[in-house]
Amino acid sequence: MRPDLEALSTRLAKLGRIAVGEDMAVNPPIQRASTLLFSDPDDLEDSARRSYGTDGLAIHAALQEALLLIEGGAGAWLTPSGLAACSLALLTASHAGGEIVLPESIYKPMRRVADGVAARFGVVARYAPPRDIEAHAALIGPKTCAVVMESPGSLSMELQDVRAIVALAEKHQAATIIDNTWSAGVFFKPFEHGIDYSVQALTKYQNGHADVLMGAVLARTPSQAQRLRDTAYDLGLIVSPDDAYLVLRGLRSMPLRLARQEQTGFALARFLATRPEVASVLHPGLEEHPDHALWRRDFTGAAGVFAFTLAGHPPQARVRAFLQRLKLFELGYSWGGYESLIAPCDPQLACRGDTRARYDGPLVRVSAGLEAAEALTADLAQAFRALTD
Numbered sequence: 601m602r603p604d605l606e607a608l609s610t611r612l613a614k615l616g617r618i619a620v621g622e623d624m625a626v627n628p629p630i631q632r633a634s635t636l637l638f639s640d641p642d643d644l645e646d647s648a649r650r651s652y653g654t655d656g657l658a659i660h661a662a663l664q665e666a667l668l669l670i671e672g673g674a675g676a677w678l679t680p681s682g683l684a685a686c687s688l689a690l691l692t693a694s695h696a697g698g699e700i701v702l703p704e705s706i707y708k709p710m711r712r713v714a715d716g717v718a719a720r721f722g723v724v725a726r727y728a729p730p731r732d733i734e735a736h737a738a739l740i741g742p743k744t745c746a747v748v749m750e751s752p753g754s755l756s757m758e759l760q761d762v763r764a765i766v767a768l769a770e771k772h773q774a775a776t777i778i779d780n781t782w783s784a785g786v787f788f789k790p791f792e793h794g795i796d797y798s799v800q801a802l803t804k805y806q807n808g809h810a811d812v813l814m815g816a817v818l819a820r821t822p823s824q825a826q827r828l829r830d831t832a833y834d835l836g837l838i839v840s841p842d843d844a845y846l847v848l849r850g851l852r853s854m855p856l857r858l859a860r861q862e863q864t865g866f867a868l869a870r871f872l873a874t875r876p877e878v879a880s881v882l883h884p885g886l887e888e889h890p891d892h893a894l895w896r897r898d899f900t901g902a903a904g905v906f907a908f909t910l911a912g913h914p915p916q917a918r919v920r921a922f923l924q925r926l927k928l929f930e931l932g933y934s935w936g937g938y939e940s941l942i943a944p945c946d947p948q949l950a951c952r953g954d955t956r957a958r959y960d961g962p963l964v965r966v967s968a969g970l971e972a973a974e975a976l977t978a979d980l981a982q983a984f985r986a987l988t989d
């Protein structure tokens with residue numbers, strides 16, 4: 601296995617040990633509590649101590665510590681979903697009368713947050729083509745309160761030049777946020793690039809078993825961590841101790857799964873690149889990807905999630921037939937679990953304008969699970985016959 605991922609597994613193995621009386625179990629206990637009890641009335645007001653369930657409990661603290669170990673940062677907060685983490689980061693960094701700048705390739709539900717809730721509270725959202733630094737420069741100004749990045753972008757996989765975008769934001773004292781879910785916080789380190797807030801959908805690789813929804817926001821500096829914590833606390837955002845336990849459990853094997861899913865992702869991408877049914881493969885780890893140089897500069901690895909376009913603009917009915925003929929790949933939203941998933945993306949891309957003008961064919965996203973790569977490529981090969989039969 602990759603030495604960096606082995607080292608991470610080693611560090612995660614000992615994390616979160618908590619004694620209960622004389623017992624020290626391998627895993628931390630799950631405590632359920634709204635109310636914590638105190639013997640000294642002064643301790644009730646001690647802000648350095650947890651005083652109530654909404655502060656989180658030991659299991660929440662252990663998971664937050666694990667996330668900070670992986671990605672760095674001064675503080676983290678858990679949210680009930682990845683989308684709630686996106687919203688929390690935005691609410692932490694923005695204010696009425698301010699403007700936010702987002703890439704057109706942003707995770708689609710985040711666009712709804714920006715154009716809906718944020719707009720109702722007087723925050724104006726502006727969108728830039730993800731790779732276009734001049735367009736970012738034109739939109740980022742004295743009114744900008746936050747610049748949001750996502751790299752690679754959802755579905756279409758464009759990388760962003762985060763250093764250039766952070767420099768533009770710093771010029772105007774705007775906060776910077778990145779949705780760093782694709783890298784799981786492992787393959788890309790936002791705080792080393794001066795980004796202020798990192799968003800993770802823990803639903804994906806961290807939990808890894810398609811059975812928990814959770815998110816996290818991590819902050820770079822202690823003052824940003826305080827602002828994040830205050831915002832989350834005021835919104836009453838907290839996750840169940842059982843779910844926090846499950847995500848911490850998933851994390852122990854995440855480096856192993858990531859190593860495997862990275863490998864399978866590359867194998868699938870290389871296979872697809874050889875197929876006449878495929879127009880292009882959108883995987884930043886492939887040399888032919890337009891942002892491959894940025895990937896080499898900023899990333900230490902690749903998730904098992906990428907996309908490809910079908911050649912020859914096949915009609916919708918053929919695309920449907922191809923997807924339905926797959927046996928190992930399942931149709932479904934989300935990714936990062938142990939099961940391979942596939943999803944047609946064109947309906948979700950409609951909010952970005954004319955997909956035919958933007959992409960050289962119908963766009964399909966693939967998430968590699970833990971199945972054998974050869975079995976997955978064989979499944980794609982047999983299903984491709986539905987495009988021509």
Ligand SMILES: *Cc1c(COP(=O)(O)O)cnc(C)c1O
Binds near residue numbers: 681
């Ligand atoms: C899945 C995802 C989210 C949202 O996570 P949920 O837990 O499903 O709400 C946010 N951002 C990205 C990039 C994602 O892939």
